[in-house]
Amino acid sequence: MPLSQSNIRFEKVSKSYGTLRVVDDLDLMIDQGEFLSLLGPSGSGKTTILMMLAGFEAPSGGTISLGSQRIDPLPPHRRNMGVVFQNYALFPHMSVAANVAFPLEMRGTPRSEIEQKVTRALDMVQLGAMKDRRPAQLSGGQQQRVALARALVFEPSVVLMDEPLGALDKQLREQMQLDIRALHKRLGLTIVFVTHDQSEALTMSDRIAVFNRGRIEQIGTPREIYDQPRSRFVAQFIGETNLVEGTLAEAGDAGATVKLEGGGTIRVQPSDLRPDAGRILVSVRPERIRLGPDAASENAYPATVTDAVYHGDHLRIQLDNGAFGFVAKADRKTAEFNPGDRVMVSFAPADCWMLPA
């Protein structure tokens, strides 16, 4: 990753409500121009972090800074961050144009300039024709775009988004994901994006911070998060995976061997885990598993199909080899699988990832 100026910095930030600790000793740096997703189940503290960044919540401890300035004592209206809320939070009594003009008015922008900027911002989200309508007269997607225009029109360097697409249907959501991503690129924005939808986080982000119980479980690029999860939680929360328990028998630069509970071994790609790590897990993504009459790799196990479900673009197959169970995703064109069929399950060592149990 290229070195860049660290823009937003959380240092030892915590937040408690009474005895409940929602954010625990958080250290986090967000780079200028970065798209960072905060991902986690509800109650993991991700929204609280966003709210502290926006200024709606005060940290119980620690500091938050933007560039060289400490911002945690500042009230929200002095932070100059665009915020896009979950339910759009458009002002229902104002027209679309007035909504978008609002932040400019608050900043004392001259009238003529306001008009220009509003027009430009609405054109950017393709809603120039709707400027005289009221929010209630727009569809959900249009409302979200207005909210986006409003959060961007005053050219904030940081834009915070709190599950902004949660209320949209799937197709619109995917379109908006692309739109937001494109705006991010074009305007060079720093975006902090809260979501509980892992596929959304994977599609959009430069980096993802996975939260669990007020702490960051893992932070990294979507690829790292998906392919090299550092904990059982991350492995299971992001996508679907097969986890097999064992002990690390031998590790080298070329790869490692894991000894399984019920006998047998798995060759896995190299990692920084050492043999003294004790019990470990091996994660294999279902789409990496190959099924066939013969072994296709050094990791190959005979197994019985227990269930096969048609999913349109793929088949989802449950397998059992006596010692452990597998889920595999197979191309629906490769073959027919029926419960009771005996097949060979194989996967490449490069697709096997070790993590601590």
Add this chain to the structure above:
Amino acid sequence: MSETSLKGRLGALALVAPLVLFLAIFFAWPLASMLKESVSDPVGSHAFPLTAAVAGDWDRQSEPPEALKQAFVDDLRAIDDQQLLGDAVRRLNSAQNGFRTLMSRTIRAVEEQPEGPLDLVAVDKRWADVRFWRAVADSTNPYTDRYLLAALDYERDASGRIAALPAEASANTAILLRTLGIGAVVTLACALIGLPYAMLVASVDGWKRQALLGAVLLPLWTSLLVRTAAWFILLQEQGLINDTLMSLGLIGSPLPLIFNRLGVVIAMTHVLLPFMVLPIYSVLLSIPRNLMPAAASLGAPPWRAFLRVLLPLSLRGVVSGSLLVFMTAIGYYITPALIGGAQDQMISSVIAFYAIGSANWGMAGALGAILLVATLALYTVYGRLSADRAGGR
């Protein structure tokens, strides 16, 4: 229309029929009869049909013709309905005082001489006064504008032109304006107290919200008279408020809190506050909670966010609360009567005087109609204003 939908529609009609019936019987009909009462004046034409037939021949200025006098005497001889006669006498007396005693004397004379011409002036010299005859002739018209005119402090003078009544004779307009004025002041006071209060209620939850709501609802659960009496005890010269302030040494002599406008406004504001707080509160609840944070994030300091977002959005509640409070306030009767001074009486007490005290239903109806018209006019203005504000939506 298919058979099932016809059936469904009939069913729906049957379900709303009780409501429609109720509204028609207990709302529309009384309202219509009040309005009718204010312009209809059938008593004279019923009681004096012969007089009515010849009244048109007289110019109301000169000496009344003999035919009119004779017709009136004949009418009096023909009447056998005691109640109708009583109504007619009251109707005449209300146009010209003195008719009660004049008529009882005249009726006695008519009974003593059941036939032939009768010298009315010999019976009572007031019959020589053309004003009494004018009242008789005017009473035979089945419709009249005199109640409506009188309700606005006007009358028809001897020549039939509309003229203002002298200021010391009638003060209905002044009282009506005062009623609207007190209503407006109370509405304003309710809004000024009710809006922050409703915001406070909406901003807390749990038992605090219940307690705050209870505090404002409590007055609704006690009778109006009890609440007014309680204010009486609090506000009087040796009442709780004055005693407390004096024992604290804040004031040297009792403040005049009762028998004046201030007391009326205080007591009415308290009584009507729930009607302001509840609509605002329900509107506030419907405002999404993230609008104020959104405004802040867009750079609005708290007071500007309040002015630009929360206030305009809660205005809908303020407006409907204001309508409720205003409409209720202008009908108030007990509170001004007990807490107010002589200059604080409202139009309802005048209406009550005519309806209950003197059985002058025409006058009561006319004042009620004027109040209704004034209220509807204000409501129309409100409708226009709020339509403009909504931006022609």
Add this chain to the structure above:
Amino acid sequence: MRSRIGILAMGGVVAAAIGMAAPAQARDLTVVSWGGNYQDGQREIYFKPYAEKTGKPVLDETWDGGYGVLQAKAKAGNPNWDVVQVEVEELALGCADGIYEKIDWEKLGGEDKFIPSAVNECGAGAIVWSTAIAYDSEKIAEGPQSWADFWDVQKFPGKRSLRKGPKYTLEFALMADGVPPAEIYDMLGTDEGVDRAFRKLDELKPNIVWWESGAQPLQFLASGEVAMASAYNGRITGINRTENRKFKVVWPGSIYAVDSWAILKGAENKDAGMDFIAFASQPENQARLPQYVAYGLPVKAAAEMVPAEYKADLPTEPDNMKDALSIDVDFWIDNAEALTQRFNAWLAQ
């Protein structure tokens, strides 16, 4: 199915409405009076004994006066009140309008039994009562003697309370201005006289607290809100007895009036009502009234039977009657409306 339910529901509502509107079968004799301790007393000496005597219950109800109320009931037909105690004005108006039954004076033992002002073809006198100045003798040792004193806020500082309305108020104003009681109504009959009364009222206007219900003036006196007030004599004596007050009645210049029993036209129990009035007019029954409330008795024999301890408080005592004025009902039924309108206008100025 749905429409059937709707029709059933509507039928139920209509049936309920009819049920509410239908008159109760054979209503009990209903007697209406003025409430308060007065009606409590009447209950003990008239209503209960009469019910015991006849073996039929007597319903007693309360009203606050107002001719419109009676007129509306009588006009609607089949009134739900039988016997009503009315003031002179309501009696005169209603008698002219024909909303009362005629009194059977034979049944009451003849007109001579009553004092003359208590006899009317539509009503039989029930009490004689006065409106007079009241003051607290514990606060003012040397009390007012006349309406002139009532108007004199130099000599007797403090506010005054008068009944809101032209009746009584105009008479009092003229008396305060030095018009002898006997000439009051002649004077009020002229425009100059009315102007004079209002001019006199102008003097006192800033110091007047107006009252509307009979309990108010005494409450104002008790709380010290006003120094003196016009009040009903029965109420003054009543509060002295129940609350050990030392309120005084100023008899000179007081105005007395007779309240009468009347029967509404077409009342279901008009015969029983007549019997009731006869019962209430029997001297031995009526003579018990002053021990409850200090009103004078229109039945001559009853007045003589009143124990000496109560007599001094009654308006009918010759000493109390000496400089008092009888209300002129004819004047008021002719002029009440015009003068009330003028009075309201004057108040509003």
